Amino acid sequence: MSPDDLKRQAAATALEQVRDGMKLGLGTGSTAKHFVELLGAKVRAGLNVIGVPTSEVTRADAERCGIPLTTLDEVDRLDITVDGADEIDGALNLVKGGGGALLREKIVAAASDRMIVIADDSKLVETLGRFPLPIEIIPFGLAATRHAIEQAMASCGISGELKLRSGKDGHAFVTDGGHWIIDAHLGRIPDATRLAATLSFIPGVVEHGLFIGLASSAVLASPQGIRIMERSSGRVSGESK
Numbered sequence: 064m065s066p067d068d069l070k071r072q073a074a075a076t077a078l079e080q081v082r083d084g085m086k087l088g089l090g091t092g093s094t095a096k097h098f099v100e101l102l103g104a105k106v107r108a109g110l111n112v113i114g115v116p117t118s119e120v121t122r123a124d125a126e127r128c129g130i131p132l133t134t135l136d137e138v139d140r141l142d143i144t145v146d147g148a149d150e151i152d153g154a155l156n157l158v159k160g161g162g163g164a165l166l167r168e169k170i171v172a173a174a175s176d177r178m179i180v181i182a183d184d185s186k187l188v189e190t191l192g193r194f195p196l197p198i199e200i201i202p203f204g205l206a207a208t209r210h211a212i213e214q215a216m217a218s219c220g221i222s223g224e225l226k227l228r229s230g231k232d233g234h235a236f237v238t239d240g241g242h243w244i245i246d247a248h249l250g251r252i253p254d255a256t257r258l259a260a261t262l263s264f265i266p267g268v269v270e271h272g273l274f275i276g277l278a279s280s281a282v283l284a285s286p287q288g289i290r291i292m293e294r295s296s297g298r299v300s301g302e303s304k
């Protein structure tokens with residue numbers, strides 16, 4: 064079974080949670096794209112839902128699939144957001160933003176009653192940080208913001224190379240919000256909650272890819288089957304399907 068088959072299986076399992084009339088956050092990335100496609104098929108078969116896309120790429124995909132869309136200007140709460148992740152730890156904390164959509168993804172997830180993460184099980188890690196942590200910044204004051212990020216990391220006892228993300232044209236990658244991304248190559252983030260709070264204090268940082276306490280469950284697909292991790296009363300438990 065290919066990694067893409069596993070992503071689609073995870074997406075199909077999350078789709079089982081969708082009910083008629085729901086307002087849905089639509090994630091970004093190759094796994095979330097499977098969810099959008101499968102949801103689109105259900106919509107064309109008569110399912111009545113409305114979606115809020117987390118990126119312009121997902122907006123285009125959802126429109127192509129015939130999913131009715133709205134915005135968080137028009138609705139203030141969503142029932143479920145389904146999105147992928149770059150890393151997931153045992154406490155359901157995440158690293159996201161590999162696709163550059165972390166800001167809208169976090170706003171949409173935070174406005175949702177539930178966030179279901181879908182992934183192949185290679186995304187499950189013991190400690191976050193092997194995947195470079197995306198940090199969305201304002202272009203103004205790049206050197207000063209970079210320095211502040213280094214200081215923030217040092218205060219959490221970690222260090223690593225900070226690389227400004229490039230786009231396909233070789234220039235700085237520009238997010239849907241008009242910002243840049245610094246990828247922090249840390250290797251290991253022993254205290255993700257502390258780093259998340261520390262980064263949030265930096266004026267030039269718009270958002271970072273640490274999603275702490277936002278995911279309600281994760282659907283992880285492997286060749287052995289589907290594993291579901293669920294947060295309930297602050298504790299995370301696992302179950303195989």
Ligand SMILES: O=C(CO)[C@H](O)[C@H](O)COP(=O)(O)O
Pocket residue numbers: 090091092093094095146147148149158159160161162163164165168
């Ligand atoms: O955070 C994201 C985009 O900003 C994606 O969810 C993350 O990068 C995972 O993508 P994929 O499903 O392609 O592995």
